[in-house]
Amino acid sequence: MTTREDCAALDARDPLAGRRALFDLPAGVIYLDGNSLGALPHAAKARLREAAEQEWGQGLIRSWNSADWINLPARVGAKIAALIGAEADEVTAADSTSINVFKLVAGALAMRPERRVIVTEPGNFPTDLYMLQGLAAFLPGVELRVVEPGAILAALDESVAALLLTQTHYRSGRLHDMAGLTAKAHAAGALAIWDLSHSAGAIEVDLNGAKADLAVGCGYKYLNGGPGAPAFAFIARRHQAAFRSPLTGWMGHAAPFEFSDAFAPANGIKRALCGTPPVLGLSALEGALTAFDGVTMAEVRAKSVALGELFIALMDARCAGLGFSLVSPRNPAERGSQLSWTHPEGYAIVQALIARGVIPDYRAPQVLRFGLTPLYVRFLDIWDAVEHLVQVMQREEWREERFKQVAAVT
Ligand SMILES: Cc1ncc(COP(=O)(O)O)c(C=O)c1O
Known part of the structure; x- marks a missing residue:
């Protein structure tokens, strides 16, 4: 079996x-969350400090130009691209991400009237399901067809405007075949929209190779942009x-500083913007992305x-018979x-781990979830x-945590 020394050797060889x-x-x-x-990347902290102290504190309103705040969404977008x-x-x-789901799905419906x-x-x-439900409630005639993965192909017919899927499932980590499903959506005349929240910065994603139409994703997970980072x-x-976009705010306008009464969309990706960009959050994300x-x-x-x-080999060897059941695919190509x-x-096991300084998370019901961020998780950490x-x-130790939980509820 792999030893702790073996793991230290893996870290020593890790590029x-x-x-x-x-x-x-x-x-x-x-x-592991x-x-x-x-x-927090050091560069995010430094960039955030610079944006607050220099650009905001000293530059004040001038920083929209001198620090090029106005192009921050595009600059950060290019790094994510x-x-x-x-x-x-x-x-x-x-x-x-929630708002981007709304904008892109509404946009897709408009492209397939x-x-x-x-x-x-x-x-x-x-949130993906909730945003769809909200959109369907507002737009007369829009119908959600919510089907198990095995029934997706059969559900793609000539009435479908778009297929919205999350590439990496938040609970199990299961991967969808982005290229294959996009091709099937296209064959039915529909658009393919991908939520990359658990993919961006974690796995190789090839949106253009897959011919994906639209996509959204989070800035605060594997991109390390900080709590509530822009998506x-x-x-x-x-x-x-x-x-x-259904949200025709002034930052998506072709000429926002002409202050005209009528909306005219900007050229290109800028038309997906709505209001004033969150400069501090974008600055932190911009700094964070330098880690890549x-x-x-x-x-x-x-x-x-x-x-x-x-992780799987160690769990199989050391935790067999303790009640754990792997819900992620065993084949790494599928997760x-x-x-x-x-x-x-x-729940109680996760609390006991956190009390020991090991931080995974818990997703009801019963799921212990361990995120593996390759930029900072070591092989030794897994051991x-x-x-x-x-x-x-x-x-x-989990009994103690369960007792606390029961005591808190009663
Ligand atoms: C698939 C997916 N979409 C969206 C979100 C979050 O969206 P928002 O940042 O709007 O809360 C998450 C958060 O975990 C997610 O897993």
């Missing part, structure tokens, strides 16, 4: 090992002239797979950069996390 020093990680913590909130297989002018940072059905799957991260939106170049400078997503993916394979197990005491888990189970 990404040096990236960890770019992050401000608290001592004594093993952070970067799929929920990425860790390089990580997801898109061209620089196809991605903008903007709003939240004779079609009124949106196909998606149940059990997706709730991003992708509109394939071939659709940009036809795309119309000089690495390829192939290297990131290779380490992610190696971390995941190690993103996270691993999830169910356990009937999942130590499993050792802590073994001790939590042997010493039944």
Whole structure:
């Protein structure tokens, strides 16, 4: 079986090992929740300080020009584009993922006016489903067709305007075949919209290789932009002239500073913008993205797979018979950069791990979820996390946590 020394040797050979020093990680913590909130990069902190103290504090209103605040969404979008297989002018940072889902799905419906059905799957991260429900309630005749993954192909008929799927499932980490499903959507005359929240910065994404039409994703997970970081939106170049956002704010206008009464969309990806860009959040995200400078997503993916394979092997060897059941695909080609197990005491076990400084997260019902962020998670961290888990189970520390939970409720 792999030993702790073997893991130290893997770290010594890891081409990404040096990236960890770019992050401000608290001592004594093993952070396995970067799929929920990425860790703080030093460059994000420095950029945030510069934006606040110099650009805002000293530059004041002049910084819209002198610090080029006005082009921050495009600048950040271009950096994200390089990580997801898109061209620089196809991605903008903007709003939240939820709002971008709304804008892009509404835009897709407008591009397929004779079609009124949106196909998606149940059990997706709730906000995608909720935003679709809200949109359908506002737009007469729009129908949601929510079908299990195995029924997606059959659901794609001539009434479908768009297929909206999350590439990497938030709970299980299961990957959808982006190129294959996009091709099927196109064959039915529909557009394919991808939520990359758990993919961007974690796995190799090739939006243009897959001929994806539209996409959204989070800035605060594997992109490490900080809590509530701006999200991003992708509109394939071939659709940009036809795309119309339902949220026609002034920053999406062709000439916002002409202050005209009538809305006219900007050329290109800018038309996906709505209101004034959140400069501080964008600045932090801009700094955070420098952690990817000089690495390829192939290297990131290779380490992610190696971390995941190690984790599964150690769990199989050391936690067999303790009630854990792997819900993520065993085949690394079928999963993103996270691993999830169910356990009937999942919540209490996660609390006991957190009390020991190992931070995964819990997703009801019963799921323990471990995010593997290749830029800062070490092979040694995986070994130590499993050792802590073994001790939590042997010493039944989770009973204490369950007691606290019951005491808090009663
Ligand atoms: C698939 C997916 N979409 C969207 C979001 C979040 O959207 P928002 O940033 O608007 O809260 C998440 C958050 O975990 C997610 O997993």
